[in-house]
Amino acid sequence: MERKSLLVNGVWTAPRAGKYEDILSPYDDRIVGTVAVADAEDVNVALAAATAGAKAWRFTPAHERFAILLKAALLADERSEDIAQVISAENGKSLVEARGEAGRSGEIIRLAAFEGSQLYGESLPLDANKGTGFEKIGFTLREPVGVVVAIAPFNYPALLVLHKIAPAIAAGNAVVLKPARATPLTSIALAQCFQDAGLPDGVLNIVTGSGALLGDALVSDPRVRKVSFTGSTATGEHITRVAGIKKLSLELGASGPVAILRDADIDFAAEAVALGGYINAGQVCISVQRVIVDDHIAADFIDALKSKVEKIKVGDPRAEDTKVGTLISRAEADRVTAALKRAQAEGATLVTGGEQNGTLIQPAILSNVDPRASIAQDELFGPAVAISTARDTNHAIELANSTVYGLGAGIFTKDVSAAIQAARQVESGVVHINWTQLWRADLMPYGGYKSSGIGKEGVRSAVAEMTEVKTVILHGRAWN
Template sequence: MWIGGKWREAKTYEPLYSPHTNEFLSDIGQAEPADAIEAIVEANAAFQKFRNYPAHARAKILAKVADILEERSLECAEIMALEGAKSIRNAREEINRTVQTYRFAAEAAKSNYGEQIPMDAAEGGENRFGFTIRTPIGVVTAITPFNFPFNLVAHKVGPAIAAGNAIVLKPAEQTPISSLFLAEAFKEAGLPDGVLNIIPGKGDVLSEALTTHPYVKKVTFTGSVEVGHIIQQQAGFRKLTLELGSNSPFIIDEGVDIDQLIERSVMGAFSYNGQVCISIQRIYVHQSLYGEFLERFVSRTKQLVIGSPLDEKTNITSVISKKSLDRLQSWINEAVQEGAKIECGGTVVGNVLVPTVLTNVNRDSKVSRFEVFGPVVCIAPFDTLDNAIAEANDSRYGLNSGIITPSIERAFYAATRLETGGVIVNDIPTYRIDNMPYGGWKDSGVGREGVKYAMREMMEEKFISLKFSDNN
């Protein structure tokens, strides 16, 4: 554990294994509630000084961390490949994005603007000057997922530090080494002791302390809807960001050139084995293109290479756990019993679920209704754009959606009606860059990430009014 700028021994340790090979990787300290409380107390003490750090100093720290990660990018990528079974190519891409995220955070630290209020726009506002400032909120606790163990951590740690806050990070149980790597990177970059604390352990053991301690002013969580609801109840009136589940729809309209989208669509469905919040889960194809698209999509899917995460040629590796693999198999079998057809995949090789394409899926089957979070995609035809939009919106989730169409009118028509926090036009819903606003509607969560947007949610806005003498 990393608490108060020092390594701390835990009372208990648990072994961490590679999900792809079952190889032993390390013994990981398991924080207890008392450790979480100690980390929060240390963070609060550090915050009292760090809140006054000038913006340029915070920016330099974040920029230095970006440089360290860039210099050690291969080491970081290999950590992800081992503990998360992410293909080495995807892992390198994530580190590149992580470096960019911390650089965005460095820029955001220097761009903390308020707003001038025209006081004399209201009667009684004469001779007054009004403005707002944003101030750091205090201790932020962050609970992060396994699927992007460097970059999604950066989306919480970077904005928190840019804003002048202190943070206590609880990384995902399967990918703690990626987070623990940050401890000495931030130390080397000059971050004061106690501003960043990292406590690996089990969420159900630590969540109450992380969400209810009186020093905690903001909780940010990325994970499942079910856990998000528990955290929302625990956190009470604290500021809260919840990045929860998704079930991303992708609409392919009539008149589209299929040559331009097969590769991109397959990538959007199966990148990191579909374990991406905005992975394509449902594809709706205009009936005039459906047959050709399905044939070519299945053909390209069958060409994906299954192999070791450390092999440069690998596209598909194991999913994160045996529990996840068993769930995916159960959902596929249930869908078939309810009438679905397996166009390819559906089988298991070692710890790997072969990429699976389903058609004729009952809309109430789990693979269509809930978040699959695995290498499974459902494809269906549609007659009219209104039908496709209605099908896409028939979900408890609303994170990202996508539509590809040659018509700007139909693009805007769909974009204004799709019930998601982001609509990606003429690309897959899996598209994300790290400075764009990112967050969902409905059960996909509350709040927004995307560096400057996350930073704003980690600050308090204060209005200040100055009255001048009436004699002037």
């Protein structure tokens, strides 16, 4: 099996210390790849390469950047099945889900190529300023920030990597990517698409290995002008303390609420929750974790949801009929099982599921959940939905807002007034009406309130956050 090295200055390079590690399947512990283990000196070399790459790439015309990204997108399309196999092998998600993820990769790159080529400035009405006439002209320019550090999570090793690196590159920046330690092979496969498309040396660099070892060296370096991180709130808080003065985009934790009001279509809502709570074994920051149901319909909703959840096939990610695969590791599966047991000890009722077999957990439903309990307040990141009840719309919104998080939320109702009230009052970066929060278009702004993060992703928003605005004033002489 070929060992995967670091990508530095356009060359796949052995790590300075010569260390490599195996990447294991979460399902059966087979070796699915071997990758380099970088150290602080490797980070230094990668950042030096990115610094040089950024200087050249920023002055590459947008149409040339556009053409290279379109080639990379086409290669991602052509290699979609191979990339899906890699995603499933190292992440443990089902092939059905992995194919869906890989199939979106080329589209994200194409969208980024377009947005990165459309860096419009604006003219400034300087004559509106008292004491200034028509002798001055002002306008703004958008310019790349320079070196971007992208630190990606394991749960969507293609999509969440591309949502960082594609906009950064399209806007004229150079990138040092640190993939999740558990899922680096997908990043390497995607990087090869960019390399084969003709991306210049130093524009995309990859260092693999321990986040604890490499993270501070990456985010604190003064050569870095932008950090884009997706992960836990605790790690995001740490980044804000060590990064120094640079731009930050932090997409952090969540405990996503879905409110189902008294007039909702119960079967439709149950179908949506059965999808939104268990995709990728619940390892999604916008997964449905908390369901807040009007107490008049709670029993009917639980019955409808239970019948749908018990039909979800869990098992070997490579099997064509598997819908939900593994958690990322045995330690994560053990943590989720412990959280389910703690919830029951705190008074919740296990309606169905929760059985653990290694890294597999049967999709679970908990009812009678106290909204203040840990299962409702803390991010679970596992295949379980916790159901609480609400007296009315106001109470449901109050419970939806009751955690420190605010990334995504959903509400089910036929009442336009209630929908507008929720859209206005729910403290969340994204609010879905008559669907759960587990839906995302790659072009839309995406990011949270409160402890769920800083800044916005989504390709257009990411391009904006990976550029600087420069104001230019032309001074002429006044004339009569």
